[in-house]
Amino acid sequence: MVEIKNLTKYYGSHPAVLDISFTVGDHEVLGFLGPNGAGKSTTMNMITGCLPATSGTVLVDGYDIAKDPMEVKRRIGYLPELPPVYPDMRVRDYLNFAAGLKRVPRGERKKQVEDAMERLKITDVQRRIIGNLSKGYRQRVGFAMALLGSPKFLILDEPTVGLDPTQVIEVRHLIQDLSRDHTIIFSTHILAEVTAVCERVVIINKGQIRAVDTIANIEASVSGDLRLKMKVEGEIMKVTNIIKGTQGVQEIEEVEYDSVGVNSFTVRVASDDVRKPLMSALLAEDCMVLEIASEKASLEEAFVKLTAPTAKQSSAEAFEALGREMDAAREAEEAAAAEESRSDADAAGEPKKTEQAAESAGAPAQKSGRGKQKKGGKH
Ligand SMILES: Nc1ncnc2c1ncn2[C@@H]1O[C@H](COP(=O)(O)OP(=O)(O)OP(=O)(O)O)[C@@H](O)[C@H]1O
Numbered sequence: 001m002v003e004i005k006n007l008t009k010y011y012g013s014h015p016a017v018l019d020i021s022f023t024v025g026d027h028e029v030l031g032f033l034g035p036n037g038a039g040k041s042t043t044m045n046m047i048t049g050c051l052p053a054t055s056g057t058v059l060v061d062g063y064d065i066a067k068d069p070m071e072v073k074r075r076i077g078y079l080p081e082l083p084p085v086y087p088d089m090r091v092r093d094y095l096n097f098a099a100g101l102k103r104v105p106r107g108e109r110k111k112q113v114e115d116a117m118e119r120l121k122i123t124d125v126q127r128r129i130i131g132n133l134s135k136g137y138r139q140r141v142g143f144a145m146a147l148l149g150s151p152k153f154l155i156l157d158e159p160t161v162g163l164d165p166t167q168v169i170e171v172r173h174l175i176q177d178l179s180r181d182h183t184i185i186f187s188t189h190i191l192a193e194v195t196a197v198c199e200r201v202v203i204i205n206k207g208q209i210r211a212v213d214t215i216a217n218i219e220a221s222v223s224g225d226l227r228l229k230m231k232v233e234g235e236i237m238k239v240t241n242i243i244k245g246t247q248g249v250q251e252i253e254e255v256e257y258d259s260v261g262v263n264s265f266t267v268r269v270a271s272d273d274v275r276k277p278l279m280s281a282l283l284a285e286d287c288m289v290l291e292i293a294s295e296k297a298s299l300e301e302a303f304v305k306l307t308a309p310t311a312k313q314s315s316a317e318a319f320e321a322l323g324r325e326m327d328a329a330r331e332a333e334e335a336a337a338a339e340e341s342r343s344d345a346d347a348a349g350e351p352k353k354t355e356q357a358a359e360s361a362g363a364p365a366q367k368s369g370r371g372k373q374k375k376g377g378k379h
């Protein structure tokens with residue numbers, strides 16, 4: 001079991017990973033999903049002991065990476081983002097050398113290296129210089145190295161990067177195959193990958209966890225209500241009334257003219273079960289249902305929703321900031337005007353004071369005009 005508790009990493013003042021916690025059970029394949037710069041590699045480097053955490057703990061089978069790094073490293077096979085392969089060595093020699101570093105007993109090295117090469121389909125290139133291999137093959141050599149020593153846990157950072165589509169499918173099958181004997185955490189930003197090989201995912205964005213759940217639950221949590229897409233032949237008002245009158249139908253969201261006498265409807269419903277009564281009701285009134293399909297939110301939609309601020313949010317934030325800027329400008333203007341009238345009354349103006357009053361109100365006096373224009377422009 002891998003337990004990650006309140007793990008945090010700051011690069012200078014930048015929080016690359018902020019207070020993340022999750023656990024990975026034995027024999028589980030966990031997808032670590034996030035866009036570029038989310039903090040996936042940083043987290044994996046901390047789990048494997050390649051990077052010290054700023055705070056928080058990583059326990060692997062109960063061993064703390066900070067206190068027992070050797071015990072943890074013995075249990076982990078790591079394929080980092082850039083596999084640390086020696087370009088001048090031949091594939092087989094390199095894997096033999098790596099097996100030695102991983103303390104694989106001499107008597108077992110040959111077999112382990114051969115098994116790993118076979119699993120990654122690199123036996124044919126075993127005598128080639130690593131530096132002359134294609135990127136995809138170098139990735140496979142790094143993967144083979146991660147398998148040496150039969151580690152219980154495999155941490156794979158974007159294992160399919162640089163592979164062609166056929167190889168990607170092969171690696172997916174390999175991960176499925178390896179999951180019988182290993183606990184696997186693998187990172188990716190390719191959604192098809194997680195759906196294909198794992199049941200549970202962690203979604204991370206800007207160093208923070210957005211979701212830890214099964215793919216089904218994550219999809220359900222963002223899907224809200226279910227929609228039916230239907231194509232129905234019949235008079236539009238008649239069809240609309242029948243749909244509206246069917247129990248379980250919540251709303252007709254969209255009606256589109258398709259071809260003569262055929263219209264497409266997007267209908268929000270309580271559950272998939274509404275399809276049967278809906279079809280019966282329409283057929284009873286001689287309206288032909290040409291197509292009916294339910295539409296659930298996909299993991300893709302969930303990913304976008306969980307990792308990207310919505311346009312609504314960003315414009316609301318921008319508008320709030322603009323409001324703050326305008327308030328400060330208005331206060332500065334008022335303060336400047338008050339000071340000016342006082343100076344006029346005294347018949348001895350001191351321009352310095354005007355500037356000071358404006359600045360102390362939160363914004364330089366000359367900026368007030370710009371704030372106004374912006375808000376005017378937005379409206
Ligand atoms: N050595 C470093 N020094 C400073 N900042 C870093 C360093 N390494 C990573 N970062 C920053 O930390 C954040 C997380 O980076 P990280 O590489 O962990 O993301 P990632 O999810 O693996 O992204 P990708 O999908 O592109 O591989 C990013 O903002 C990145 O710029």
Ligand SMILES: [Mg+2]
Pocket residue numbers: 040041042081157
């Ligand atoms: Mg990365």
